[in-house]
Amino acid sequence: MEPRAHHVVIGFFTLAAVAAALLFALWLGKSSGDTEWAWYRVGFDHPVGGLAEGNPVLYSGVNIGTVEDLTLAPENPAHVRALVRVDKSVPIRKNTKAGLVMANITGSMSIQFTGGSPDSPIIPGDRSNPPLIQAQPSTISNLLSNSETLLTKADQLLASANNLLSEDNLDNVAGILENTRIASEALVASRDDLLALMAQFDSAGVRTEEAAIKVSAAADRASAVLDDGVEPVLISLNTAIQTLQPTLDRLNQLSADNGQALDQGLQGIGELGPTLRELRGTLRNLNSFTRKLEQDTFGTLLGEDSIKEYRE
The missing domain is CATH 1.20.5 (Single alpha-helices involved in coiled-coils or other helix-helix interfaces)
Structure with a gap:
């Protein structure tokens, strides 16, 4: 009888656990069914690695919904459209920003809404025509999108370092160090x-x-x-x-x-030149006659010797 009693107890607890699980599932379904949802599309113009359906949607770090669908934009396959549902009681406003955040260390990503001032109008989230909210590029997404470029540049840097540390360059560096040592010894000497x-x-x-x-x-x-x-x-x-x-x-x-008078006076002085020369000659002749008169008064007066002109 004792083993049968143990089996009855184990069966009872098993049935109780299953019933509790069913009640919790029904309560969770009822709670989820009672929640009113608003629907939005979040547009990404960059890769969204790590984002999957069912990942949480956050508002300033608080879980407010889930990612329901991921599709490529029909006009540009390089862009991604994520359909999300959020609690309708959380206001998603016109100036609310969306972006990707890392959910855990495994690389899983979540969509997070931030911002939204109270004076900005609320965007209604219609299920049949969900409005589009363009996501802002995050630091993590930029890092992931640029990781290939960073790896390429790192590979180029390593190649340049290998070229720099080639045997020829190492020999040149060794020669430079040897010359430096010799110069230092010469300076010390x-x-x-x-x-x-x-x-x-x-x-x-x-x-x-x-x-x-x-x-x-x-x-x-x-x-x-x-x-x-x-x-x-x-x-x-x-x-x-x-x-x-x-x-x-x-x-x-x-x-x-008196410019005109001076000109006329100078002209008159020029005309006096010949007269002065004649007067000078006359004075010379008179001077000669006077000397002769002094030497021979009577002969000179009687005209024995004619007056001669002397010119120097």
Whole structure:
């Protein structure tokens, strides 16, 4: 009787578990059936790897629905259209944004709605004609879409690194390092000469500084001489020029006013030239006659010797 009692107890608990499961399923179905849904299409212009039917739809991280269908856009197969249903009590507004987020570490993706200001109008989600909401590219989707390009560039980088580290280049690098070592040893060997050269440079710098100080002092003295000696002379010259300027202006005015008279006077002076020459000759003859008269008064007056003209 005892084994039969155990079987009865096990059967009873089994029936109770099945009944509880059926009741939970009925409650869940009734709860799901009581929920009113709004339907939308989310458009993606990039690959949606990891997104599948039945994946959750989130609003700011809270589950509000599921992905019901995934299709390619008929006008452009590179674009994807995801049909989603969300709880109608959650307002999907005109400025609400949609995008992909990673659901777990396995790579499964979910659609997430964010944003939506209260003053923006609500978009009604009609099952027969669901409105289209264009998804924003997410960081994860960009990373996934660009992963192939990144891998290609990484492969090119590795190839360039291999070329850089080829045997010829390694030999060249080894030669450069050897030359650097030899140059360093030569510098160490000539350290005393370098120190002496640096001392000479230091001494030359000191002498250059002293010469610069002397030149600066000479320049200061020259500036003082110019300020004390030349500047007063220049001021006096400037004053004299300013004093003579009215006289020069007056002479210019007189020359302009009497230009015609001056021209006529100069012409008259030119015409006096022949008369003056004749007068000079006459004076010479008179001077000769006077000397003869002094030497021989009577003979000269009696006309014994005719008057002769002497010309120099």
